[in-house]
Amino acid sequence: MSFLRFNALKESGNRPKMPIEEKGRRSEMFASHVFNNEKMQQYLTKDAYLSVQAAIMKGAKIERKVADQIAEGMKTWAISMGATHYTHWFQPLTGSTAEKHDAFFEINKEGRAVEKFGGGQLVQQEPDASSFPNGGIRNTFEARGYTAWDPTSPAFVYGSTLCIPTIFVAYTGEALDNKAPLLRALHAVDEAATEVARYFDKTVNKVWATLGWEQEYFLVDKALAYSRPDIALAGRTIVGKASAKGQQLDDHYFGVIHSRVLDFMKDLERECTLLGIPVKTRHNEVAPMQFEMAPVFEEANLAVDHNLLLMDIMEKVADRHNFKVLFHEKPFAGVNGSGKHNNWSLATDTGVNLLSPGTTPMKNLQFLTFFVNTIKAVDTYEELLRSSIASASNDHRLGANEAPPAILSIFIGEQLNGVLDDLEGVSKGKLSPEEKTELKLNVVGKIPEILLDNTDRNRTSPFAFTGNKFEMRGVGSKANCAKPMTVLNTIMAKQLKDFKKEVDKLVDGKDFKKDEAIFNVLREYIKSSKRIRFEGDGYSEAWEKEAKKRKLSNNKNTPEALAVYTHKASLALFKEMGVMTEVEATAHKEVELEAYVFHIQIEGRVFNELIYNHILPAAVDFQTGLLKNIQALKEVYGTGFKKMASPQMAIVEEVSLHIEAIKRLTDEMTAERRSANALEHIEKKAAAYCDKVKPHFDEIRYHCDKLETLVADDLWPLAKYRELLFLK
Ligand code: ADP
Numbered sequence: 001m002s003f004l005r006f007n008a009l010k011e012s013g014n015r016p017k018m019p020i021e022e023k024g025r026r027s028e029m030f031a032s033h034v035f036n037n038e039k040m041q042q043y044l045t046k047d048a049y050l051s052v053q054a055a056i057m058k059g060a061k062i063e064r065k066v067a068d069q070i071a072e073g074m075k076t077w078a079i080s081m082g083a084t085h086y087t088h089w090f091q092p093l094t095g096s097t098a099e100k101h102d103a104f105f106e107i108n109k110e111g112r113a114v115e116k117f118g119g120g121q122l123v124q125q126e127p128d129a130s131s132f133p134n135g136g137i138r139n140t141f142e143a144r145g146y147t148a149w150d151p152t153s154p155a156f157v158y159g160s161t162l163c164i165p166t167i168f169v170a171y172t173g174e175a176l177d178n179k180a181p182l183l184r185a186l187h188a189v190d191e192a193a194t195e196v197a198r199y200f201d202k203t204v205n206k207v208w209a210t211l212g213w214e215q216e217y218f219l220v221d222k223a224l225a226y227s228r229p230d231i232a233l234a235g236r237t238i239v240g241k242a243s244a245k246g247q248q249l250d251d252h253y254f255g256v257i258h259s260r261v262l263d264f265m266k267d268l269e270r271e272c273t274l275l276g277i278p279v280k281t282r283h284n285e286v287a288p289m290q291f292e293m294a295p296v297f298e299e300a301n302l303a304v305d306h307n308l309l310l311m312d313i314m315e316k317v318a319d320r321h322n323f324k325v326l327f328h329e330k331p332f333a334g335v336n337g338s339g340k341h342n343n344w345s346l347a348t349d350t351g352v353n354l355l356s357p358g359t360t361p362m363k364n365l366q367f368l369t370f371f372v373n374t375i376k377a378v379d380t381y382e383e384l385l386r387s388s389i390a391s392a393s394n395d396h397r398l399g400a401n402e403a404p405p406a407i408l409s410i411f412i413g414e415q416l417n418g419v420l421d422d423l424e425g426v427s428k429g430k431l432s433p434e435e436k437t438e439l440k441l442n443v444v445g446k447i448p449e450i451l452l453d454n455t456d457r458n459r460t461s462p463f464a465f466t467g468n469k470f471e472m473r474g475v476g477s478k479a480n481c482a483k484p485m486t487v488l489n490t491i492m493a494k495q496l497k498d499f500k501k502e503v504d505k506l507v508d509g510k511d512f513k514k515d516e517a518i519f520n521v522l523r524e525y526i527k528s529s530k531r532i533r534f535e536g537d538g539y540s541e542a543w544e545k546e547a548k549k550r551k552l553s554n555n556k557n558t559p560e561a562l563a564v565y566t567h568k569a570s571l572a573l574f575k576e577m578g579v580m581t582e583v584e585a586t587a588h589k590e591v592e593l594e595a596y597v598f599h600i601q602i603e604g605r606v607f608n609e610l611i612y613n614h615i616l617p618a619a620v621d622f623q624t625g626l627l628k629n630i631q632a633l634k635e636v637y638g639t640g641f642k643k644m645a646s647p648q649m650a651i652v653e654e655v656s657l658h659i660e661a662i663k664r665l666t667d668e669m670t671a672e673r674r675s676a677n678a679l680e681h682i683e684k685k686a687a688a689y690c691d692k693v694k695p696h697f698d699e700i701r702y703h704c705d706k707l708e709t710l711v712a713d714d715l716w717p718l719a720k721y722r723e724l725l726f727l728k
């Protein structure tokens with residue numbers, strides 16, 4: 001009998017209730033643990049305050065003396081909030097966050113204990129970061145890494161620690177994290193989009209990229225989760241027979257939230273509120289025990305930080321409620337996986353959403369400009385955008401017949417397709433007064449002010465326009481959104497920069513009116529980016545064929561998808577937009593490939609453990625029991641036993657067949673792993689793990705799941721799907 005599983009089942013069934021009362025109004029609690037604008041005004045000198053504002057708005061440098069004042073104010077506030085430590089909070093290339101806590105406490109010259117935190121500690125730190133992945137950057141340059149304050153994301157107190165968001169860079173300046181490239185991309189898109197927005201409104205001085213993520217996740221009882229080595233170590237079930245009931249009844253989606261889960265959510269939302277994460281929506285998702293949480297959108301860098309912080313808080317709060325939260329994109333076979341839709345747009349400092357249709361033809365021309373440029377940018381760099389969401393765990397979704405496909409395409413809905421078709425017909429060159437009127441009234445004027453309810457929803461599209469924003473749906477639930485956001489904003493910046501050049505050239509050279517020039521350039525973009533627009537079923541085989549004809553990339557796995565990262569065109573793009581040097585881009589790719597290899601390697605090892613220490617022993621025990629029975633029948637009934645024992649004998653043989661297959665395939669997989677490990681080149685190694693090691697997983701699993709159907713329940717050592725997915 002397997003004690004671990006049954007003890008866990010007992011424990012999970014006896015969980016005490018942890019009712020969470022909603023205390024206080026959310027609006028009053030909101031961001032009370034954040035050193036935001038309001039607190040800065042309260043705790044900082046005027047000089048210090050203005051200096052931080054200039055740094056946030058214009059990227060101005062903060063003088064050392066002023067930094068000391070800021071640190072002093074921040075420290076006073078943090079201590080009043082109960083903080084004893086501070087940390088530089090950063091995003092190494094592992095994809096999650098890192099922190100190293102230091103106490104404010106110090107001994108002064110007189111030997112007295114004082115609380116100290118100066119500008120030096122605020123602005124820069126040098127964590128011993130030699131164990132973070134760096135893709136060879138630090139080896140090449142023999143430089144150490146340091147963290148540097150990002151004033152655009154406010155510091156916050158979490159528990160008893162003041163957390164200061166920072167970037168993480170090598171001494172030679174190369175980014176060793178996901179935040180530095182994102183900030184550079186956001187700067188690039190700000191510059192380019194501001195210039196274009198000024199065609200329509202001269203008072204625009206800044207453009208922010210906005211991001212609203214939708215975090216999907218699973219919850220599993222903690223005892224059950226830790227009773228399974230695969231969930232504990234790989235964050236997903238590597239084996240497991242489908243439960244008789246899964247999601248076929250659609251009775252979970254938007255259903256009543258289970259009280260134990262609701263208590264977790266309330267507790268979580270309270271913590272988020274204190275930390276200034278504007279969480280808004282919570283609901284059940286499609287699969288049993290799958291949920292979603294979404295905030296109000298924010299400036300993209302802040303939204304990325306908030307998502308990372310959220311994932312961290314979720315793990316801690318889940319633990320308190322005796323859950324383990326699973327961020328893996330495919331924790332359970334046969335039911336829906338998890339994603340993290342990234343809703344993205346651009347907003348001006350004058351309060352205008354540039355992807356929102358307006359009330360006047362001029363406003364709509366502005367909308368069309370940003371709309372068409374987004375389509376053009378995605379068309380040109382579709383493969384690069386696809387690579388930004390590649391990971392071992394996301395491979396279970398993209399291109400694996402699960403939302404959305406690995407082929408990038410854009411869905412804009414019937415109405416906007418109509419508008420673009422009309423615009424395509426605009427004649428070349430200068431426009432006659434009649435044509436202008438026609439355009440204004442019947443084409444641009446036709447865009448309804450509120451498209452939101454008109455854009456029909458195509459759930460199979462990986463990049464959909466949803467009324468006033470684009471929704472990038474391929475991002476994995478586990479991913480750091482900084483990666484796709486870096487690429488999306490970089491390609492948009494490049495596109496807008498080119499657009500501006502083309503329009504200006506027409507205006508200067510051919511004496512076009514500005515709107516004529518804009519119409520002319522947009523018309524050409526609409527024509528040349530047509531292949532990326534697709535309104536049909538993104539999961540169908542027909543689309544895969546059609547996409548191939550259109551020469552759209554279809555990279556189904558991570559090693560294939562990542563290759564484009566260092567192609568000439570990508571390197572030139574990153575360089576031109578000041579987002580990444582060749583060294584950085586190469587390093588980022590290498591780190592991603594390493595992560596890919598490690599993930600599959602860990603899963604392979606967990607597989608070995610599951611097979612040899614759990615599954616095969618259970619199967620053999622079960623078989624031994626049957627054989628004892630057969631033996632006993634023979635002893636009692638003599639030659640007549642055969643008829644009676646034949647079902648048992650058939651099962652014994654069936655079990656043997658699976659045992660044989662499992663042993664053979666597992667040993668083959670292990671041998672493949674060994675030869676993959678011997679490969680030196682990371683690209684070759686990743687390819688070997690992808691093509692030689694991973695395919696064994698499904699084959700082995702098939703036989704394991706067959707054994708699960710055969711072996712007596714009391715002997716089966718691993719918590720079953722129905723136990724993991726259906727909370728009592
Ligand atoms: P869905 O139907 O896809 O679940 P929701 O309405 O629940 O869509 O979520 C939409 C998400 O888009 C929310 O997180 C919201 O904050 C975000 N969003 C709305 N407007 C913008 C915008 N202008 N820029 C970025 N994100 C936005």
Ligand code: MG
Pocket residue numbers: 214341471
């Ligand atoms: Mg969505």
